[in-house]
Amino acid sequence: MTRVRAAICLMVGWVGLLWLLEGVDFASGNALDSFGIEPRDVGELADVVPAAFLHFGFAHLTANSLPLLLLGFIAAVRSGVRRFLGVVLLVIVASGLGVWLTAAPGSNTAGASGVVFGLFGYLLVRGFIERKALDIGIGLAVGVAYGSIVWGALPSDNGISWQGHLFGLIGGVVAAFAFRERTRAVTAGSTVRPVP
Numbered sequence: 001m002t003r004v005r006a007a008i009c010l011m012v013g014w015v016g017l018l019w020l021l022e023g024v025d026f027a028s029g030n031a032l033d034s035f036g037i038e039p040r041d042v043g044e045l046a047d048v049v050p051a052a053f054l055h056f057g058f059a060h061l062t063a064n065s066l067p068l069l070l071l072g073f074i075a076a077v078r079s080g081v082r083r084f085l086g087v088v089l090l091v092i093v094a095s096g097l098g099v100w101l102t103a104a105p106g107s108n109t110a111g112a113s114g115v116v117f118g119l120f121g122y123l124l125v126r127g128f129i130e131r132k133a134l135d136i137g138i139g140l141a142v143g144v145a146y147g148s149i150v151w152g153a154l155p156s157d158n159g160i161s162w163q164g165h166l167f168g169l170i171g172g173v174v175a176a177f178a179f180r181e182r183t184r185a186v187t188a189g190s191t192v193r194p195v196p
Contacts, residue, residue: 007076010084011069018068018112021053022061030056036110037096039103048096054110064112067146071119074142078126078135083179090178091118091171098167109161114168117153120146121172129180 025032035050055061076084095114103109123142127135153166 003077003080006081007073007084010076010081011072014072015065015069018053018055018061018065022055022058025054026058033108033110036108037099037103038108039100039105044100048100049092051096051099051110052092052112052115055112056110060111064116067116067149068112068119071116071123071142071146074138075119075123078123078138079179087122087172087175087179088115088118090175091115091122091168094118094171094174095164095168098170099161099164102163102167103161107161109164111161111164113152113161114164114171117149117165117168118172118175120149121169122176123172125173126176126180129176 021032032054033056035047035054036056037047037051038044055064072084072088075087079087092115095118099109099114120142123135124139127133127137127139149165150169152160153162153169156162
């Protein structure tokens with residue numbers, strides 16, 4: 001299976017799962033909302049990963065679906081599915097723990113927007129870290145197309161989890177470093193030695 005086909009299957013399946021879960025949540029009278037992250041309660045650490053797959057209504061899910069689908073597809077094609085899954089896991093954990101540590105008391109946070117911000121950050125800096133012209137171009141295009149979302153990572157009191165956005169963005173940048181392609185020290189029979 002080519003990277004493109006694998007990326008399409010993965011992202012369509014992922015977004016489809018989010019819609020299915022929101023349908024179940026709606027039909028159950030929002031029973032899944034209890035899996036959101038409530039800050040600084042140790043028992044809530046178990047909800048860090050599930051919260052990234054849940055939403056508070058179809059409007060919330062609709063707002064996240066297209067950017068998740070597009071940014072996820074690009075990242076999966078450029079990185080390969082295995083590396084992409086590592087990036088997403090790091091972003092989910094960074095975003096969720098950031099919410100758990102810093103969100104307002106009594107709040108409940110869920111949604112894939114932390115992942116969207118993480119993929120944005122990952123794609124934005126990946127090309128510069130990898131030193132690949134195509135990925136630099138992709139990062140610049142992503143920056144132009146989605147750059148305005150950065151305002152969502154700034155502190156506000158509008159009921160949107162800027163903490164999830166900010167820590168997702170940070171997680172994406174960290175993932176670009178953590179999951180960069182390693183260059184080989186030995187090429188074509190010659191050895192590269194560090195300069196003392």
